[in-house]
Amino acid sequence: MKDQKKLYKEAMQVLKDTSRTFYIPITFLKNDLKLSVAAAYLAMRAIDEIEDHENLSNDVKFDLLSATSEFLKGEFDAAAYDALLAPYASELPEVTLRLADWVLFCPEGSRPIVQASTSEMAFGMAKWSKANWQVHTREDLDEYTYYVAGLVGTMLSEIWEWGAGIKTDRDLAIGYGRGLQAVNILRNQHEDMDERGVSFVPDGWTRDDLFTYAEENLAKGDLYMKDINKRTVLLFCRLPLALAHKTLKAMQEGREKMSRAEVEQTVEEVQAD
Template sequence: MSTDSAADELLHDILKQVSRSFYLTLNVLPLGVRDQMGLSYLFARAADTIADTDLIDRAQRLKYLNLFRAQFTTAAIDWAAVREIQTALIPHQRDSAEGILLQRLEDCLKLYEGYSAEDRERIQWLMSVLPNGMEMDLTRFPGESSGQLAALATLDELDQYTYYVAGCVGEFWTRMVCAHRPLMAAWDVAKMSAIGVRFGKGLQLTNIVKDIARDLHHGRCYVPTSLLDEAGLKPADLLEEENLPRFRPILNRLIGLAMEHLDEGWVYTMSIPVSEIRQRLACMWPILLAGETLKRVAAAPDLLSPAVNIKAPRSVVYRVMAITTLTGSNGFVATSYWDSLRKQIA
């Protein structure tokens, strides 16, 4: 990767404009992988923005998503295609950060061009897989409201979706850190990549259960109909808040599946050498905050209300960061913290 300080400054400027919270988290990563992870985040966020721009029709969004994905399959960037994406989508952005990201898409791709061939190849792989989840959203869920509600059919379909949108990131992360951090050279990349996939799936399942009501009212039910059938429920039944008691056994099953994945994520984290404390912290924080979120999801009496926004409060975020910064190098103490938290998730 280019070590040009101007390029680094440009990337960090874009990240701060698009997501200051992600930028602050990114800074905990060690040098050598920080910029690649940051730029990859921006590309993933851009793809997601294209897919979510609901002021243009789905066929157009699919067209521009595929046009963007194509920039990672050829030797040279098609700058005319990039400008076509910008012209079509920038006027329709409700979120200023999304608009800024699309405006600066050319800057991001120029930074990408300056990376090593090996890093470009890793990013190309990520961008060949991750947009499949966004394409799945656009094709599997044809509507934008609860009146056009559609659902995934099986647990296998849900598993595939969580791989596309997050599991593949765990695989990409593993490949990148093993390539750049000498102390990671002893890792079995294939084995740890598979565990990294579980890590990502756990985080995505956490997002799915916490946002279930909001997604339902946007026409998307990620809870498979095969599970709902077992409880005598239809996707539309989840629009009624009084059906939460009937839904709760299914919810608990999904929470349990998320926890199984996150347990594997913890194994992954504790396998990181102690001297790579920055990497450890970058993995500990999302796992522990996912646990805090699942704890709140499991206890929420109004989970099916679209007005509810379930997340760990800022005070908890600060507490997690403070405790792990002090104890993250001690595997026994850190694991005791995780075990204590997971026991609170009923």
């Protein structure tokens, strides 16, 4: 059994190293909610690093993600996971190699929620890796953004209900996640095409259509907030949403992203509200 204090310190450091967007709001949470969401972020980041890896073939990604999805359906087999990744261990980051630790770090009560959601996400990522992430219809875009982001929303809703008795609307939770992902797609649209030959834009859609898609889903995210009556949870949910809204506005004004000063100001505004 790993020392939990040591594991906590290591987990929070890896979290800080891998996410500037989510580290701060996670620190707003308390006790088991904080541990649950931190573990969930690390677990989902672990598989995301496989999906996004520049040097792994799509077939390898499919195999790794499919197997990981199966491992997460029951008691996680750390030895089998290590064996699965062994041929690629030198290329994969710490957050991916230590997935077993993030499962162990997660409180027992919320662990089934985190494992089930991460398992479903890994399945979806495997499917879309096999399809080379070629989106052709709105239905394709909805499916992809559900797997990689809407699932984050539904998982968080289950964690809020488990840990704080907060009930939220599932469709709004999916919209919350989708909205954040749509902003990321807009930010990386040209890079994805130029560097990976991947387009998440449905056939016949303009960039304005993608902006509309993001706005529609961020509006669902705004409604999602109305069901949350615990301040620490509300602070957690508000910050990524506020940053997404402002990033979208910056791009509509022709800028690539928000300035560091704008980000810091947004954090202060959310905390002061």
